[in-house]
Structure formats: C-alpha cells, structure tokens
Amino acid sequence: MSNEVVVKVRGVTKRFGDRVIFENISLDVHKSEVVAIIGPSGVGKSTFIRCINHLHSFDEGTIDVQGFRLVGGQSPSKAELQALHNSVGMVFQTFNLFPHLTVLDNIVLAPMQVKKQARQQAIDRAMHLLAMVGLQNRANTFPKRLSGGEQQRVAICRALAMEPEIMLFDEPTSMLDPELVGDVLEFIQRLARTGMTMVLVTHEMMFAKEVADTVVVMADHGIAEMGPAREVLESPRTERARSFLRRVLNPVGSPREPNLVANGGDDR
Amino acid sequence: MALGRMSRIRPLSTVSTVFIEVVRSIPVLVILFLVYYSLGQIGIKLTGMAAAIVGLGAFYATLYAEVFRAGILGVDNGQREAAIALGLSHRDVLRKIILPEAFFSILPNATNQLSNLIKDTSLVFTIGVADLMFQAQSASAVTFEPMDMFLLAGVIYFLFYLILSKVLARWELNVQRSRS
Ligand SMILES: Nc1ncnc2c1ncn2[C@@H]1O[C@H](COP(=O)(O)OP(=O)(O)O)[C@@H](O)[C@H]1O
Ligand SMILES: [Mg+2]
Numbered sequence: 001m002s003n004e005v006v007v008k009v010r011g012v013t014k015r016f017g018d019r020v021i022f023e024n025i026s027l028d029v030h031k032s033e034v035v036a037i038i039g040p041s042g043v044g045k046s047t048f049i050r051c052i053n054h055l056h057s058f059d060e061g062t063i064d065v066q067g068f069r070l071v072g073g074q075s076p077s078k079a080e081l082q083a084l085h086n087s088v089g090m091v092f093q094t095f096n097l098f099p100h101l102t103v104l105d106n107i108v109l110a111p112m113q114v115k116k117q118a119r120q121q122a123i124d125r126a127m128h129l130l131a132m133v134g135l136q137n138r139a140n141t142f143p144k145r146l147s148g149g150e151q152q153r154v155a156i157c158r159a160l161a162m163e164p165e166i167m168l169f170d171e172p173t174s175m176l177d178p179e180l181v182g183d184v185l186e187f188i189q190r191l192a193r194t195g196m197t198m199v200l201v202t203h204e205m206m207f208a209k210e211v212a213d214t215v216v217v218m219a220d221h222g223i224a225e226m227g228p229a230r231e232v233l234e235s236p237r238t239e240r241a242r243s244f245l246r247r248v249l250n251p252v253g254s255p256r257e258p259n260l261v262a263n264g265g266d267d268r
Numbered sequence: 269m270a271l272g273r274m275s276r277i278r279p280l281s282t283v284s285t286v287f288i289e290v291v292r293s294i295p296v297l298v299i300l301f302l303v304y305y306s307l308g309q310i311g312i313k314l315t316g317m318a319a320a321i322v323g324l325g326a327f328y329a330t331l332y333a334e335v336f337r338a339g340i341l342g343v344d345n346g347q348r349e350a351a352i353a354l355g356l357s358h359r360d361v362l363r364k365i366i367l368p369e370a371f372f373s374i375l376p377n378a379t380n381q382l383s384n385l386i387k388d389t390s391l392v393f394t395i396g397v398a399d400l401m402f403q404a405q406s407a408s409a410v411t412f413e414p415m416d417m418f419l420l421a422g423v424i425y426f427l428f429y430l431i432l433s434k435v436l437a438r439w440e441l442n443v444q445r446s447r448s
Contacts, residue, residue, distance in 0.1 A: 053353055082355055085355035088353075090350075092346060094346050096344075096347060110356060114356060155350075159354070162355065
C-alpha cells in the first residue's frame with residue numbers, strides 16, 4: 001500500500017427520509033490498501049460502500065474517488081458518473097449476474113458497450129479472467145446453471161473486465177454455502193496480492209484479519225473503531241468494537257475473550 | 269405507454285397514467301359503443317371496422333401497457349444496480365438488461381391477453397361488423413336454428429383459441445428452455 005489516497009471520505013452523512021443511517025464518516029483508502037468494514041447487521045455498511053460509487057446519494061460531506069468529487073446533496077453529471085463507474089468495480093452479496101446472458105456475455109457486455117472494445121478483444125480478456133478462476137469451460141453457460149460460488153467468481157470477473165482501479169465488495173460470501181466460500185475468498189485474496197485497492201464489507205473475521213490492512217468497525221451511526229486489521233480484531237480499544245467482536249466470534253455466548261478465537265490466522 | 273407512465277417527465281407520466289386508468293376501468297363493450305356511436309355524434313364518423321379496431325386497440329394497448337409496466341418493475345433492482353455499477357448508460361441499462369429481462373415475465377401475461385383479445389372480438393358484432401357472432405346471428409335468421417349456429421360459433425372460437433394458445437405455449441417453452 002502506498003501513500004497515495006484514492007478514496008477520501010470526509011464528513012459523510014446519509015439519511016433515508018428523516019432517519020439517519022450514519023453521520024460524519026471520514027476515511028482514507030490508499031492505493032493498494034485493503035479495507036474491511038465490519039459491524040452489526042443494519043448498521044449501514046452496504047449503504048456506505050454504495051455511496052462510494054454513487055449507487056446511493058448522500059446528504060452531507062464529500063467523497064473523492066480517483067480525483068472525482070461527489071458532494072452531499074448534489075447530483076454528479078452523467079460524464080462524472082461514467083468516469084466514476086469506469087474506475088470503481090462492485091461485487092454484490094447476491095451476485096446479480098444478468099440471467100438472460102451467458103457467462104461470457106455477462107463479462108463482455110460492459111467492455112463492449114461502455115469502453116467500445118471490439119468483441120474479440122473483450123472475449124479474449126474475459127476468457128483470460130475466467131481461466132484465472134478455472135471457469136473457462138463454463139463461458140457459454142447461463143448463470144442459473146452455476147453454483148453460487150461459481151456465480152460470484154463470474155461476477156468478480158465481470159467487474160474486473162472493466163479494469164477498475166478500486167473494487168468494492170458487499171459481503172461477497174454471505175449468500176454462499178460454507179463449502180463454496182473458500183474459492184471466492186481465495187480469488188479475492190489473490191486480487192489483493194496483485195495490488196488491487198479494495199473496500200470489503202465482510203463477516204469473515206479470519207479472512208479480514210488475513211487479507212485486510214485496515215479494519216473499520218461501524219456501530220451507532222458511525223465508525224466505532226478503525227486501525228490495522230490485527231490490532232482492531234485482536235485487541236479492540238473501544239467497548240462498541242469489543243462487544244461486537246465478542247458477539248460474532250462467540251455467537252453461542254461462551255465466556256471466552258475474542259482474541260483467543262481470532263488468533264488462528266497465520267502471518268501474511 | 270408503459271415507459272411513459274414510469275417516465276420522470278411529469279406531464280408525460282400523468283397523461284399516460286390517466287389514459288391507462290380511465291380506459292382500463294371501462295368495459296370493452298362500452299368503449300366500443302363510445303367509439304362507434306358517441307364519436308359519431310361529435311362528428312367523427314367511423315365505419316364499424318374502424319371503430320372496432322380503434323376501440324379494441326385502445327383497450328388492449330392499455331392492458332398491454334400495464335403488463336409491460338409490471339414486467340419492467342418486476343426486474344430485480346439488483347440487476348439495475350449491477351448494470352449501473354458497470355458504467356452502462358441509462359439507455360443501455362434499459363435496452364440490454366431491463367427490457368430483455370422483463371420480456372420473460374411479460375410473455376405469459378401478454379399471450380393471455382392476446383387470447384382475451386380474440387374472444388373480445390365477439391363483442392364487435394354489437395356494432396355491426398361481420399365477425400363470427402354476427403355471421404352466426406344472420407345464419408340463424410335464415411335457418412331458424414339459432415342455438416346450433418351460436419354453438420357452432422362457439423366451437424370455432426374455441427378451436428381458434430386452442431390453436432393459438434398451443435402455438436404461444438410452445439413459443440414460451442422454447443424461450444424458457446433457452447434460459448435454463
Ligand atoms: N433504499 C433504502 N430505503 C430506506 N432505508 C434503507 C434503504 N436501504 C437500506 N435502508 C436502511 O438502512 C439501514 C442500513 O442498511 P444497510 O446499509 O443495508 O446495513 P448493513 O449492510 O450494515 O446490514 C437499515 O436499517 C436499512 O433498513
Ligand atoms: Mg449489507
């Protein structure tokens with residue numbers, strides 16, 4: 001990770017109607033940094049990362065992404081949004097592959113429509129990406145025929161085909177059967193090693209500890225704690241973070257300390 | 269019309285909505301009479317055939333508009349978001365994602381409506397166009413066996429409907445098969 005800040009969030013507040021989802025969030029994401037966002041369900045993690053690529057607007061503050069500035073309460077121009085979406089890829093909890101298109105057509109659609117790539121060039125790149133996850137022989141299948149884990153890997157390929165600078169992941173494995181989680185996480189980890197900048201909402205604490213540089217704990221309409229992954233996960237300083245980690249790491253409520261459970265991951 | 273109703277352009281969406289709701293709430297028969305007789309009174313004289321086409325056309329256009337609207341709104345919002353996140357323009361999102369996907373949910377509904385349309389052509393005889401029921405009525409006047417003639421008309425409608433619905437069902441099946 002370098003010193004260059006590629007996502008700069010300052011004082012961002014988001015409301016749905018009168019309801020405040022989060023308030024005054026500030027955060028820097030550096031080039032090649034992996035930021036994991038954790039926190040209880042409903043706290044606004046998804047809403048927050050959707051603000052970064054403007055799937056949601058926000059009410060106050062600013063978000064600078066790769067030199068483009070989103071301002072609370074203002075709508076960016078079409079050209080600005082286009083540029084934003086060109087440099088930020090997103091992977092969803094529910095995969096959201098286009099069911100009427102084959103795996104290959106899912107991947108080549110945006111490069112051809114948005115970047116005006118020639119079909120053959122787009123196909124070459126798509127096949128290269130599919131080969132990275134061992135799915136090159138599924139190129140002409142429809143998404144419905146794939147397992148959840150395969151669909152999610154295709155969805156990651158689809159985002160990567162646009163050659164983004166930053167990738168956003170919203171709980172990429174929480175809809176998967178446990179035995180399918182590994183392949184997807186492994187792909188994301190490989191991506192992290194190539195230096196991809198990533199913001200990742202996850203409930204996989206071990207994965208966060210292994211792959212993330214920084215962990216952000218969201219609670220009570222804001223960021224409760226933020227810091228180096230290992231520190232935050234093993235010895236959280238705030239009570240909010242501690243109580244959240246105690247609950248996720250010890251769902252059945254045995255009286256162990258969180259760090260005893262979180263100590264499993266090996267050094268990178 | 270479906271796109272009009274969902275349009276962000278206010279006057280367009282209001283006009284579409286009002287037109288759809290009004291026409292949809294009136295029975296087809298009344299619409300046919302309105303088009304044939306009432307328009308005639310204010311000086312727009314239509315032949316029976318033209319009135320039938322305009323009347324049934326308006327009614328089914330609005331029904332289809334609603335079928336399309338339901339289909340379009342029925343597309344999972346995640347599809348829209350994924351397409352936007354990939355940088356597709358609104359036009360491409362509609363053209364490449366929403367409409368093709370809506371098509372699959374629209375198809376069964378749309379073919380149902382087509383069958384209804386065929387049956388509703390029988391109403392047209394009330395304004396004197398020579399459709400099947402009208403022929404049956406005149407035939408019965410000659411043969412004095414009205415029941416037989418109406419029965420025959422019913423059978424012919426049924427056969428026509430049966431053939432059409434089989435054709436449409438096969439088409440639907442093919443479409444579905446191509447997706448799974
Ligand atoms: N489109 C929306 N309209 C209104 N409320 C919403 C919308 N999306 C999310 N919310 C609300 O915002 C809160 C945060 O949601 P979300 O960001 O999905 O939480 P998380 O991802 O942390 O589980 C929830 O209470 C949710 O009900
Ligand atoms: Mg969420």
